[in-house]
Amino acid sequence: MVDSNLGHSSCAMMNCCGLLTFEKEPVPLKSIEVELEVRDHVATVVSTLNYENKEDKPLEAVFVFPLPGDAAVCHFSAQIGQTQIVAEVKEKQKAREEYDDALSSGQQAFLLEESDESPDIFSLSVGSLPPAESASIRLEYVTELAVQADDGLRFCLPAVLNPRYQPQGSEDALFQVTSVPASLVPYSLSFSARVSSPRPISKVESNCSLDPLQYLNTDQTQATVKLAAGHKFDRDVELLIYYKDAHQPTAVVEAGQASAELGSLMGDPVVMVSLYPEFTQSVMSSMASCGEFVFLVDRSGSMDCATNNTDYKTFPLTHLPMGCYFNIYSFGSRYEHIFSKSVEYSQKTMEEALKKVKEMEADLGGTEILEPLKHIYSQPCIQNQPRQLFVFTDGEVGNTKEVIDLVKKNSGSHRCFSFGIGEGASSALINGMAKEGGGHAQFITGTDRMQPKVMQSLRFALQPAVVDISVTWDLPKEVSVTVLSPPITTLFQGQRSLIYAQLTGQVGAAGCVTLKYSLAGHPSENQLHFSLRPAVDAGLTVHRLGARTLIRSLEMEEREHRGQQGGGVKEKVVQLSVQSGVSSSFTAFIAVNKDNGEAIQGPLVQRNIPTARESYTLYVVSSSTIIRFCLYSILDFPAAVPEQPPRDPLLQLVSLQEASGCWLLDPALAAALGQTNEEMENSEVWATILALIWLHGFKMDAKDEWELLAVKAASWLQAHKAPCVSECVDAGNVLLGCSVKKEALGL
Numbered sequence: 001m002v003d004s005n006l007g008h009s010s011c012a013m014m015n016c017c018g019l020l021t022f023e024k025e026p027v028p029l030k031s032i033e034v035e036l037e038v039r040d041h042v043a044t045v046v047s048t049l050n051y052e053n054k055e056d057k058p059l060e061a062v063f064v065f066p067l068p069g070d071a072a073v074c075h076f077s078a079q080i081g082q083t084q085i086v087a088e089v090k091e092k093q094k095a096r097e098e099y100d101d102a103l104s105s106g107q108q109a110f111l112l113e114e115s116d117e118s119p120d121i122f123s124l125s126v127g128s129l130p131p132a133e134s135a136s137i138r139l140e141y142v143t144e145l146a147v148q149a150d151d152g153l154r155f156c157l158p159a160v161l162n163p164r165y166q167p168q169g170s171e172d173a174l175f176q177v178t179s180v181p182a183s184l185v186p187y188s189l190s191f192s193a194r195v196s197s198p199r200p201i202s203k204v205e206s207n208c209s210l211d212p213l214q215y216l217n218t219d220q221t222q223a224t225v226k227l228a229a230g231h232k233f234d235r236d237v238e239l240l241i242y243y244k245d246a247h248q249p250t251a252v253v254e255a256g257q258a259s260a261e262l263g264s265l266m267g268d269p270v271v272m273v274s275l276y277p278e279f280t281q282s283v284m285s286s287m288a289s290c291g292e293f294v295f296l297v298d299r300s301g302s303m304d305c306a307t308n309n310t311d312y313k314t315f316p317l318t319h320l321p322m323g324c325y326f327n328i329y330s331f332g333s334r335y336e337h338i339f340s341k342s343v344e345y346s347q348k349t350m351e352e353a354l355k356k357v358k359e360m361e362a363d364l365g366g367t368e369i370l371e372p373l374k375h376i377y378s379q380p381c382i383q384n385q386p387r388q389l390f391v392f393t394d395g396e397v398g399n400t401k402e403v404i405d406l407v408k409k410n411s412g413s414h415r416c417f418s419f420g421i422g423e424g425a426s427s428a429l430i431n432g433m434a435k436e437g438g439g440h441a442q443f444i445t446g447t448d449r450m451q452p453k454v455m456q457s458l459r460f461a462l463q464p465a466v467v468d469i470s471v472t473w474d475l476p477k478e479v480s481v482t483v484l485s486p487p488i489t490t491l492f493q494g495q496r497s498l499i500y501a502q503l504t505g506q507v508g509a510a511g512c513v514t515l516k517y518s519l520a521g522h523p524s525e526n527q528l529h530f531s532l533r534p535a536v537d538a539g540l541t542v543h544r545l546g547a548r549t550l551i552r553s554l555e556m557e558e559r560e561h562r563g564q565q566g567g568g569v570k571e572k573v574v575q576l577s578v579q580s581g582v583s584s585s586f587t588a589f590i591a592v593n594k595d596n597g598e599a600i601q602g603p604l605v606q607r608n609i610p611t612a613r614e615s616y617t618l619y620v621v622s623s624s625t626i627i628r629f630c631l632y633s634i635l636d637f638p639a640a641v642p643e644q645p646p647r648d649p650l651l652q653l654v655s656l657q658e659a660s661g662c663w664l665l666d667p668a669l670a671a672a673l674g675q676t677n678e679e680m681e682n683s684e685v686w687a688t689i690l691a692l693i694w695l696h697g698f699k700m701d702a703k704d705e706w707e708l709l710a711v712k713a714a715s716w717l718q719a720h721k722a723p724c725v726s727e728c729v730d731a732g733n734v735l736l737g738c739s740v741k742k743e744a745l746g747l
Contacts, residue, residue, distance in 0.1 A: 028053050028061045028129060034157060036193040038241060040250070041145045041274065041496070042541055043155050045071075049137040053129045060103065061126040066158035068143050069120035069428030072548035072582045074540075075140035076589035078110045078126075080133065087112065087591035089578045095588035102592045103127045110137065113588035118400035119552075120158075120428035142541050142548075146431075146441070147496050149456040149704065151246045152205070156443070157191065157237035158424070191227040195241055198250075202242040207235060207445065235423050236445060247276040247494060251513070251530030253503070254542035265502055265547060266580055269534055270484070272542045273499040273513050277491050277526055279463075291461065292342050292385040293326040294376055294414075298393035298421070299360060300332040300367040320345050321462070321712065322660055325385050328353055332364020335372035341379060347659040367396045370403055377410045387414035388461040391433060395426030403429060405559055408436035411489075415439045415465075417457040438490040451705045458708060459493075464520040466491040471499060471515055476508030479532070484546040486553050491517055500546035507532045547580035555585055650699050650706070653691055657709060661716035663687040685722040688713050690732045692745045697738030714746035 033048040053059050067073070076087040090098070092113060102109035108128045115121040129135055145153035195201055200220040204213050209228035216222040227237065253271045260267035320326060325342040326349075329335055338356050343349045369391075381387055397403060407416055416437025420430040423445055434441035440460050442453040469488050473481045484500040491497060497515070511532050516525040551573055558569040570586055577584040656669050663669055665687035692713055695706050717725065729742045 071141040079136040087589040095590040108593035110591040152240040255534035299364040404432035468518040474512040661712035
């Protein structure tokens with residue numbers, strides 16, 4: 001993998017192993033400083049990259065690095081000595097020409113541009129840095145924080161940039177990346193964060209070591225935290241921020257820019273509305289018992305070191321409902337499928353799939369996901385079995401936008417749930433597939449437990465589809481609204497829905513927005529009344545996020561209609577990007593130092609700054625284990641791994657459940673429940689009730705990991721009209737030392 005840190009995201013890390021590349025060339029990038037400010041669920045990131053030329057020749061330093069795929073890059077400037085140059089956003093080709101002209105004339109110039117193929121990769125060129133000269137580059141971007149399964153808000157500072165695989169015959173439109181092992185990254189990172197929210201901050205967690213959280217006020221609504229010393233540059237820096245009462249709908253109105261024209265996006269107020277639809281328990285309890293579940297698993301060579309999460313070895317999380325259909329595809333440079341078409345889920349087909357999955361290895365070469373997707377979408381849908389696609393990948397593809405466009409084109413026939421596995425998984429690919437496929441995205445890195453995240457996505461997949469979604473505005477008559485966000489097409493229980501809108505006219509005192517939808521035949525609505533008075537000292541964060549949202553929608557529209565006459569969409573993107581100061585795929589930031597006196601003399605030497613590459617030897621989990629666990633987490637497959645340590649009783653219990661939902665009474669189940677076989681009556685009903693009592697009595701803290709499993713078991717008991725259930729529950733409580741009521745078991 002290739003690491004790249006960028007200022008912002010720099011997870012650059014702290015390693016100090018000398019300032020030389022593998023070719024013994026000096027590296028002009030010395031350090032990266034990152035300051036994060038989180039306001040509620042929006043983050044502003046300011047990165048400062050410090051360069052110094054210790055060579056005797058003028059240099060051009062080129063640094064390719066990752067950013068979050070949905071980031072709005074909104075500021076780029078350079079400090080050379082006492083001179084500060086603020087970059088402008090210009091059409092990309094013009095910016096490149098201006099940069100080249102500046103270098104050829106001996107001027108200093110700085111160019112920041114987004115990859116044509118993937119919006120989460122950027123290239124920073126620092127041109128004509130004279131000998132003994134220093135420069136500081138300041139980069140700023142804003143982004144929204146994603147809601148996690150446990151209600152935490154996730155911020156990720158990317159450090160790892162995997163080489164993106166280019167499918168055969170494709171044009172190489174990606175930047176060329178230079179990488180070194182993480183232990184040899186020749187620049188340091190400092191990282192600090194300030195968090196503020198209307199609600200108290202419960203805690204801040206990270207995959208990296210942090211200094212203790214410091215609260216700044218007595219009501220604990222403001223706090224700071226820093227990365228601890230000694231951080232290894234081998235992973236992305238991830239923060240999980242937890243607020244009390246997180247699921248509160250909000251609306252933030254931001255005043256327009258004083259210097260911008262009224263009636264324009266930047267001149268008018270913009271509102272950001274956050275809604276958290278909550279569905280009734282009766283609706284949520286009627287989970288779908290059907291569906292076609294298609295699993296697409298990455299078997300490219302890079303998956304061999306995707307993660308060091310030992311959970312991938314052992315835990316069979318939950319099951320699909322009986323009566324559904326499923327199939328398993330795997331891909332690399334080519335793709336394979338276990339069944340020629342989706343088959344009905346049963347004990348027999350599950351065991352047949354398990355046998356073949358055990359033989360899988362990460363041995364299929366590069367990461368070509370487009371062709372298996374085309375094949376899956378070409379298969380006819382099964383009547384009354386909604387298609388749900390689960391994609392597990394490290395995201396190392398070069399044709400990100402093409403893949404996302406294909407998912408969107410087929411969004412009417414399926415929902416797509418994506419999982420980014422390991423450090424450096426492309427956020428643009430993983431989030432983009434889920435967004436355009438009407439599903440949900442998850443990232444599993446480091447020591448993350450996969451089970452809760454896969455369980456959450458499976459619950460979403462089993463949730464009845466929300467239809468007839470509409471948003472209406474009730475505003476003063478002198479105010480008009482222009483919605484910047486694409487229409488809401490998907491709603492999930494407890495997940496945030498964001499809406500950006502431009503408000504034009506004489507803004508009044510109050511407004512109201514109403515979200516209406518229908519779920520399982522039940523019409524519902526969520527309403528939010530909000531003040532139209534702009535927030536104090538809000539800056540332009542909401543405007544930039546709104547502009548970014550509109551830019552991404554227009555870029556996709558341009559790709560859909562590329563080559564057609566009279567589109568003009570690209571011109572709209574460029575105009576909006578320049579007006580808002582937010583980067584796009586058609587623009588770039590350019591800064592030229594026109595006041596540096598004499599032209600810089602001498603031939604210009606290019607230095608490619610290395611980004612960190614994940615050290616494969618640190619990871620001990622085999623590729624086949626990772627692949628199998630991706631599938632075991634959904635299907636009820638016992639994930640047998642040779643020479644593994646004794647398994648947790650919960651893991652054992654889950655792995656013993658039959659595809660139908662029941663348990664068979666055997667010595668393994670008795671051992672998992674801490675009983676002897678002689679103490680337990682030989683009955684599937686008895687075994688299933690005991691298993692449910694044990695889960696409710698001893699594993700409520702892990703309920704997210706077995707909840708669907710228990711629902712399936714209760715359904716099996718009800719379908720078999722099991723006699724003497726009350727007596728079995730009473731006896732089971734006595735045997736296991738619990739006091740679980742029959743109603744709590746769903747019986």
